[in-house]
Amino acid sequence: MVEVPEVVIERLPLYLRALRQLQEEGLEVVSSQQLGERLQMTPAQIRKDLSYFGRFGKQGRGYNVRQLAQVLRTILGLDREWRVAVVGVGRLGRAIISYPGFAPEGFHIVAAFDVDPSLVGRVLDGVEVRPVEEMDTVLPRQGVHIGIVAVPASHAQEVIDRLVACGVRGILNYAPITPQVPEGVTVRTMDPVLVLQAMTYHLKRRVSPGLRVG
Amino acid sequence: MVEVPEVVIERLPLYLRALRQLQEEGLEVVSSQQLGERLQMTPAQIRKDLSYFGRFGKQGRGYNVRQLAQVLRTILGLDREWRVAVVGVGRLGRAIISYPGFAPEGFHIVAAFDVDPSLVGRVLDGVEVRPVEEMDTVLPRQGVHIGIVAVPASHAQEVIDRLVACGVRGILNYAPITPQVPEGVTVRTMDPVLVLQAMTYHLKRRVSPGLRVG
DNA sequence: CGGTGTGAAGTTCTTCACAGCC
DNA sequence: GGCTGTGAAGAACTTCACACCG
Numbered sequence: 359m360v361e362v363p364e365v366v367i368e369r370l371p372l373y374l375r376a377l378r379q380l381q382e383e384g385l386e387v388v389s390s391q392q393l394g395e396r397l398q399m400t401p402a403q404i405r406k407d408l409s410y411f412g413r414f415g416k417q418g419r420g421y422n423v424r425q426l427a428q429v430l431r432t433i434l435g436l437d438r439e440w441r442v443a444v445v446g447v448g449r450l451g452r453a454i455i456s457y458p459g460f461a462p463e464g465f466h467i468v469a470a471f472d473v474d475p476s477l478v479g480r481v482l483d484g485v486e487v488r489p490v491e492e493m494d495t496v497l498p499r500q501g502v503h504i505g506i507v508a509v510p511a512s513h514a515q516e517v518i519d520r521l522v523a524c525g526v527r528g529i530l531n532y533a534p535i536t537p538q539v540p541e542g543v544t545v546r547t548m549d550p551v552l553v554l555q556a557m558t559y560h561l562k563r564r565v566s567p568g569l570r571v572g
Numbered sequence: 573m574v575e576v577p578e579v580v581i582e583r584l585p586l587y588l589r590a591l592r593q594l595q596e597e598g599l600e601v602v603s604s605q606q607l608g609e610r611l612q613m614t615p616a617q618i619r620k621d622l623s624y625f626g627r628f629g630k631q632g633r634g635y636n637v638r639q640l641a642q643v644l645r646t647i648l649g650l651d652r653e654w655r656v657a658v659v660g661v662g663r664l665g666r667a668i669i670s671y672p673g674f675a676p677e678g679f680h681i682v683a684a685f686d687v688d689p690s691l692v693g694r695v696l697d698g699v700e701v702r703p704v705e706e707m708d709t710v711l712p713r714q715g716v717h718i719g720i721v722a723v724p725a726s727h728a729q730e731v732i733d734r735l736v737a738c739g740v741r742g743i744l745n746y747a748p749i750t751p752q753v754p755e756g757v758t759v760r761t762m763d764p765v766l767v768l769q770a771m772t773y774h775l776k777r778r779v780s781p782g783l784r785v786g
Numbered sequence: 787c788g789g790t791g792t793g794a795a796g797t798t799c800t801t802c803a804c805a806g807c808c
Numbered sequence: 809g810g811c812t813g814t815g816a817a818g819a820a821c822t823t824c825a826c827a828c829c830g
Binding site: 631 | 798799800801802803806807808
Binding site: 449 | 581582584585586588589590610611612647648649650654663664666667668670671673674677679717718720741742744748750752756758760762764765766767768769770771772773774775776778
């Protein structure tokens with residue numbers, strides 16, 4: 359058995375999302391064909407991806423929706439709670455804190471930080487904003503696993519360094535930089551400008567590229 | 573000459589961002605090696621990517637920073653203005669409208685829509701919020717190229733359908749769905765939950781995957 | 787039948803390695 | 809000497825196609 363390719367791991371949450379949807383629609387069993395239609399991908403890819411982890415389907419029927427969802431949650435490590443801190447509570451940080459999509463998936467925002475004294479002390483959706491100086495004490499005490507960085511580009515790298523120094527090993531970065539982190543730390547950057555800039559290449563040419571989801 | 577791979581196109585904005593930074597730092601010439609260090613990628617990849625579009629470097633020296641940036645802007649179609657509409661002005665939509673990173677890259681938000689009557693009529697960063705019913709008249713009149721969707725998942729697909737019907741061919745979707753669009757329309761979905769869910773796979777295992785930027 | 791699981795084939799993407807130029 | 813541009817090699821990923829099973 360080989361190492362699971364990173365692309366495969368990035369598709370699992372997509373499958374999970376579709377399965378939850380199907381479950382809400384009352385479907386109990388789904389084929390790779392049906393799932394593929396929803397997700398705009400080939401059935402073969404879905405089957406292959408799942409086969410890295412085991413045999414979850416039944417020939418002639420398909421996959422049990424609820425059961426496969428549970429399997430994926432376990433594989434991804436979503437069968438537990440993840441404690442998240444948000445650094446930077448400007449408009450973006452506040453939108454992140456109040457976004458209702460994180461909690462149902464087990465991501466709990468337990469701390470928020472900002473340099474601005476006028477923001478410090480405010481309570482946003484039950485989370486008190488603290489001065490960034492307190493990161494070093496609060497992060498370890500709260501057992502924070504993941505940091506979300508929503509500060510200006512000019513300060514993002516230093517915030518990331520500090521998070522890493524505090525033992526945070528997963529970082530979701532919203533600043534338009536390429537973060538430098540040591541081995542063992544997982545960073546992902548979300549930058550809408552990069553996405554738009556690649557999009558204009560296609561718009562200019564009036565041809566659409568393959569659908570990229572996620 | 574072959575068709576340019578989509579992955580290559582998605583890296584060009586990354587190069588452009590790094591070049592702008594280097595330019596600010598006063599550097600006039602950069603090698604693929606140096607650029608690669610910043611961006612955590614191999615020099616060979618950078619050279620290969622650029623070679624799809626022409627020969628922009630000088631042997632023994634490297635690339636002229638300002639000139640290469642200009643070339644990339646032209647390739648990507650950033651040497652013009654792109655008119656953008658935001659649909660949904662809840663907390664996320666408002667954060668998007670007030671994000672200062674779009675305008676310098678030529679993306680101008682010229683319209684905003686929402687269903688909520690209490691939001692309609694408000695002016696956010698110079699953009700008046702209109703009722704969604706007016707999309708059909710306003711979008712063509714304003715010549716909108718790109719739509720940013722920041723509505724709840726339950727309404728995202730219908731909003732996307734409407735944008736497409738109004739001639740919008742590029743869509744940046746923030747709702748947690750897999751959008752269905754006709755050929756010729758480019759959609760990209762940004763979903764932080766999917767990103768976090770893939771991240772926990774690695775955190776659980778305490779090994780870091782390759783850096784994924786963008 | 788219908789649909790999974792999977793080696794093997796096919797395709798795409800990345801890296802190598804070196805000729806060629808400054 | 810240093811670095812680009814690029815065919816060719818190599819690695820990674822996707823799709824095929826079919827044995828097998830409910």
